[in-house]
Amino acid sequence: MLRRISYSYWICQLAGWGALLAFFCWLPPHEVGRSILTTASGFLVSHFLREVLRRYRWMEKKPKRWVIRVCLAVVVASLVGALILWAALQIFEYHLPPVFIMVSSFSVLIMDWTCVYCSFKYRRLARRNDSREQMLCMRLREMRKGADELELDAEAIVDRLQRIEGMIEADPARSREEITAFSKLLRTGYIAEK
Numbered sequence: 359m360l361r362r363i364s365y366s367y368w369i370c371q372l373a374g375w376g377a378l379l380a381f382f383c384w385l386p387p388h389e390v391g392r393s394i395l396t397t398a399s400g401f402l403v404s405h406f407l408r409e410v411l412r413r414y415r416w417m418e419k420k421p422k423r424w425v426i427r428v429c430l431a432v433v434v435a436s437l438v439g440a441l442i443l444w445a446a447l448q449i450f451e452y453h454l455p456p457v458f459i460m461v462s463s464f465s466v467l468i469m470d471w472t473c474v475y476c477s478f479k480y481r482r483l484a485r486r487n488d489s490r491e492q493m494l495c496m497r498l499r500e501m502r503k504g505a506d507e508l509e510l511d512a513e514a515i516v517d518r519l520q521r522i523e524g525m526i527e528a529d530p531a532r533s534r535e536e537i538t539a540f541s542k543l544l545r546t547g548y549i550a551e552k
Contacts, residue, residue, distance in 0.1 A: 367408070370478075374471070375401045395446040400464070403439035404471045407431060417479050432472050436465035515544075 375397050382393030410431060411417060416424040440461040447454055454460075518540055525533040 370474075371401065371405065374474070375404075378467070391450060392447065392452050395450065395452075396443055396464075396467075399439050399442040399446060400467050400471070402442065403435050403468060404475075406438075407435045407468070407472065408475060411475075411479070417476065417483060428472060428476060432465070432468050436461060436468045439468060440464045 378400070379393065379397040382397065383390060385393060411428070416427050416431075440457070443460060443464060444454065444457070518536075522533055522536045522540065525536060
């Protein structure tokens with residue numbers, strides 16, 4: 359089954375990491391390759407982090423539960439991203455900064471990305487829950503109104519049947535006409551409900 363593509367996510371993802379890359383382009387020319395590798399690894403790791411958040415539906419749980427999980431995921435994603443960046447820098451033979459600096463700088467990037475993503479996602483979930491709640495309240499009101507009408511209709515039916523019953527002995531011909539008219543009324547009401 360194909361999932362619906364989230365265009366807003368991809369636009370934000372490309373725009374955010376593209377803006378970071380544009381910011382890095384102000385660096386000296388020998389640092390541009392390193393910044394491209396940093397941006398590419400950040401893009402890759404942030405996308406995998408988003409997939410973990412979506413697949414396990416962490417954002418849909420209570421905030422106490424998902425905040426801890428997301429913090430741990432950010433730490434793991436930062437370590438993985440720093441490892442990918444370290445491997446890419448090794449492959450392209452760039453000067454390697456100290457591991458602590460590489461991990462901490464990558465942690466800042468992933469933390470910023472996660473804060474932005476979680477705030478938008480949480481806002482979207484809250485809006486969706488509000489619309490569901492409004493829809494349920496509207497359905498409840500309709501059901502109550504329908505139940506009230508049903509009770510009135512049931513009372514009217516009983517009242518009409520009692521009138522027909524009283525007419526049977528006094529005027530049998532008139533009571534037959536009333537029964538026929540009442541059955542037509544019930545049939546048309548039944549067809550209208552369908």
